[in-house]
Amino acid sequence: DAGVIQSPRHEVTEMGQEVTLRCKPISGHDYLFWYRQTMMRGLELLIYFNNNVPIDDSGMPEDRFSAKMPNASFSTLKIQPSEPRDSAVYFCASSLAIYEQYFGPGTRLTVT
Amino acid sequence: GENVEQHPSTLSVQEGDSAVIKCTYSDSASNYFPWYKQELGKGPQLIIDIRSNVGEKKDQRIAVTLNKTAKHFSLHITETQPEDSAVYFCAAIYHDMRFGAGTRLTVKP
Numbered sequence: 001d002a003g004v005i006q007s008p009r010h011e012v013t014e015m016g017q018e019v020t021l022r023c024k025p026i027s028g029h030d031y032l033f034w035y036r037q038t039m040m041r042g043l044e045l046l047i048y049f050n051n052n053v054p055i056d057d058s059g060m061p062e063d064r065f066s067a068k069m070p071n072a073s074f075s076t077l078k079i080q081p082s083e084p085r086d087s088a089v090y091f092c093a094s095s096l097a098i099y100e101q102y103f104g105p106g107t108r109l110t111v112t
Numbered sequence: 113g114e115n116v117e118q119h120p121s122t123l124s125v126q127e128g129d130s131a132v133i134k135c136t137y138s139d140s141a142s143n144y145f146p147w148y149k150q151e152l153g154k155g156p157q158l159i160i161d162i163r164s165n166v167g168e169k170k171d172q173r174i175a176v177t178l179n180k181t182a183k184h185f186s187l188h189i190t191e192t193q194p195e196d197s198a199v200y201f202c203a204a205i206y207h208d209m210r211f212g213a214g215t216r217l218t219v220k221p
Contacts (some may be wrong), residue, residue, distance in 0.1 A: 004155075033209075036142070042211060042212075042214060043156070043201065043211040044215045045208055045209055045210070048208070056207070059208075091156070092154050098144075098205060099144050099161070099205065100161065101158065101209070103148075103155030103156045103157070104155050105154060105155050106154075106155050108186060
């Protein structure tokens with residue numbers, strides 16, 4: 001298996017622009033998680049899905065953030081409008097049941 | 113919600129020595145405790161985990177112990193090698209997963 005796939009690997013954008021991060025989970029996994037990693041706040045869970053349904057989005061920082069999972073093999077995390085404080089590495093992870101999560105390589109987002 | 117504290121934040125050992133990283137958690141309902149290794153520029157990689165019905169688990173040079181009463185768990189790495197150098201994260205799960213702040217382990221050859 002190729003593991004969790006994320007794209008793009010790096011994204012540089014200007015403040016106010018829309019950013020879309022993409023994730024393809026491991027085939028057969030029924031949970032998908034979005035995390036954000038910064039030096040200041042460490043690894044934070046933003047939202048997770050079970051069978052394509054959002055279960056807990058309490059970690060989503062603001063209404064500017066939204067996530068979707070239209071099918072079992074694809075999810076997006078969108079930031080609109082983006083702000084410099086959104087600069088971070090965003091990870092997608094998937095698992096069979098909520099345990100044993102496998103992380104993707106991450107998307108490094110820089111908002112100038 | 114769950115709160116996970118991890119110590120130390122940095123750890124430097126000589127090759128061949130042992131390394132121990134400790135975590136405490138606040139929610140007694142947490143029932144799953146994974147450890148992740150993150151190398152530079154990569155995503156966290158699951159290296160070992162333990163469930164609340166087990167006190168200890170070992171996988172070659174890596175072991176994890178869990179004390180449910182005290183609500184703490186530890187990662188033990190024996191015979192450390194330079195390739196063990198990375199940032200290690202603990203986590204605790206009940207309804208969601210909370211990570212510790214991480215420990216940067218450096219193994220000096």
